[in-house]
Amino acid sequence: MEKFDLLEKMEMYQLDLLIYIINAGGSATKKELLAHLKIGDYILTKVTESLITYANDSSNGFTLEVTKHSIRFQTKPDYSIHTLFNKLIVHAPKYRILEELQLCGTIDPIRLCEKIGISHSTYFRKINELNYLLKEFDLSIQNGYLLGSELQIRFFYVSLHLITDSKEPLKLPNIDPRIYDSVNEIQAILGSPLSFLSRRKLIIYLSLLKRRNAQKNISDYSDQAPFFNNKTGITNQKKFIRSLKTTTLFKKINKVLTSFLVYYSFKMLPNETTLLLLFLLGEEIIPIHSYFLKELDSIEKSSNLFVLTLNEEFIVFMKQIYPHAQLSKRHLTMLNYYLNSIAYRYLIFKGNVNYYWEPYPIDHQENNRFNIIIAFIDHLKGKYPTLFEDSKYTHLLIKKYAYILDFYEECIKAKVTVGIFIEDSSLFKKQATKWWIKHAELTSFAQAEPLVISHPYDLVISNVDCSYLRKQGKHFFFITNYNEKMDTIDLDNLLHKIYSSRY
Numbered sequence: 001m002e003k004f005d006l007l008e009k010m011e012m013y014q015l016d017l018l019i020y021i022i023n024a025g026g027s028a029t030k031k032e033l034l035a036h037l038k039i040g041d042y043i044l045t046k047v048t049e050s051l052i053t054y055a056n057d058s059s060n061g062f063t064l065e066v067t068k069h070s071i072r073f074q075t076k077p078d079y080s081i082h083t084l085f086n087k088l089i090v091h092a093p094k095y096r097i098l099e100e101l102q103l104c105g106t107i108d109p110i111r112l113c114e115k116i117g118i119s120h121s122t123y124f125r126k127i128n129e130l131n132y133l134l135k136e137f138d139l140s141i142q143n144g145y146l147l148g149s150e151l152q153i154r155f156f157y158v159s160l161h162l163i164t165d166s167k168e169p170l171k172l173p174n175i176d177p178r179i180y181d182s183v184n185e186i187q188a189i190l191g192s193p194l195s196f197l198s199r200r201k202l203i204i205y206l207s208l209l210k211r212r213n214a215q216k217n218i219s220d221y222s223d224q225a226p227f228f229n230n231k232t233g234i235t236n237q238k239k240f241i242r243s244l245k246t247t248t249l250f251k252k253i254n255k256v257l258t259s260f261l262v263y264y265s266f267k268m269l270p271n272e273t274t275l276l277l278l279f280l281l282g283e284e285i286i287p288i289h290s291y292f293l294k295e296l297d298s299i300e301k302s303s304n305l306f307v308l309t310l311n312e313e314f315i316v317f318m319k320q321i322y323p324h325a326q327l328s329k330r331h332l333t334m335l336n337y338y339l340n341s342i343a344y345r346y347l348i349f350k351g352n353v354n355y356y357w358e359p360y361p362i363d364h365q366e367n368n369r370f371n372i373i374i375a376f377i378d379h380l381k382g383k384y385p386t387l388f389e390d391s392k393y394t395h396l397l398i399k400k401y402a403y404i405l406d407f408y409e410e411c412i413k414a415k416v417t418v419g420i421f422i423e424d425s426s427l428f429k430k431q432a433t434k435w436w437i438k439h440a441e442l443t444s445f446a447q448a449e450p451l452v453i454s455h456p457y458d459l460v461i462s463n464v465d466c467s468y469l470r471k472q473g474k475h476f477f478f479i480t481n482y483n484e485k486m487d488t489i490d491l492d493n494l495l496h497k498i499y500s501s502r503y
Contacts, residue, residue: 003085007089008092010047011088026072048066061079062084101145105145107145139156149229151349182206182259189249192290198287214266227271227275227278232387236303254273282349284341284344288334288337293337307340311340318408322409335407346396369402373402413499417459418461419455419457420436420440420449420450421464440491
């Protein structure tokens, strides 16, 4: 589901227009915008008039200047187009319906239509539009209720909260201190600081848990084991869940969760802790330095969880692409952590909310990395057909594995070796050599030292231009000493060029 999907047609035009202008450098002609939006002059006028109204209400956060032939868009440094995006979303009918379901547990169509100012026919049309979007998450709205597995409902609402401004996620009431205390307890159990995003996800999850218990709206999920959405390796999934319940992590989290629910006088339903742990795994909340990852790794192996199979398939595939590559122990640990996150996310949850303008940051059809990953996904499809019973989720895997490939390639690239030779007085030579070494190593992928004649280098930097120095390196950089700033810019460009050409 795209963030755009929650908007009405006019709001889509408004944001699409602004995004186009931003990509064009801040201004665009009306002719270009008419062609891009595929609309007429009348609609364009309505779109710009609405945007000017929003601009006036933004406390000068942004301005829209409309002339006879062009439109210019400017924002203040502390204002983002996402601010406007979120403002439009929280007033959109589809969003208001989802909000009502979350806040009340059910919908009274008559009351809601009056509340948000739409007709009954519009309401039912929006329900149909929402059900089309929710199908991706294996959810649906029927008779005023949101139906689906409990974990999918929570996952969807956490995802929905995250596409709005962090200051006002889905208009949650003031979050009581007990929720923050519970998040802090979970962080202490995991033994490593949680990221801001991970804390946000947990706060939203526990807020949802509290509200759904208060509404008595949680369906019986005791028969939903093994809880994984994807049924590849279902027997091993059941083994994993059984083993998970015996871990120290499970017992500690269970204690926190029980205390949390008892505080509100809620009954602890069966498998509630299992749901939270799967949420932690599927949403990449357990930090990479948590000592409980070893415990999880152990039960993954003992149950032969399919997560490990997916990880091994990727590593084997990479060895075929880069047969001579070697990863350090630290890089291998990080790679396995990222691969685990992808596999758990894909196997546990269904659906995805894309928060950004486009599904991919680059044109993957023309990018070699995406071609490699597409070949990898095709390999998995042939070997594990049940893994891809619903092909529309393939694009998410391609994007995530492409990021992993970027990381993998960065890990296997050797650092650019740099030799520095400065000819001058002893004092200046020592200081200048030290300065250039420090500057070269600012890139984090260069390793520099005073030039040693017996050592070959990827790059030699010197203020002396002679043949024997040039032979010491594959590349040579001559310090002009005319404009130091230009020298450093040129050197940085050369270092990046050398590093980028490794693979």
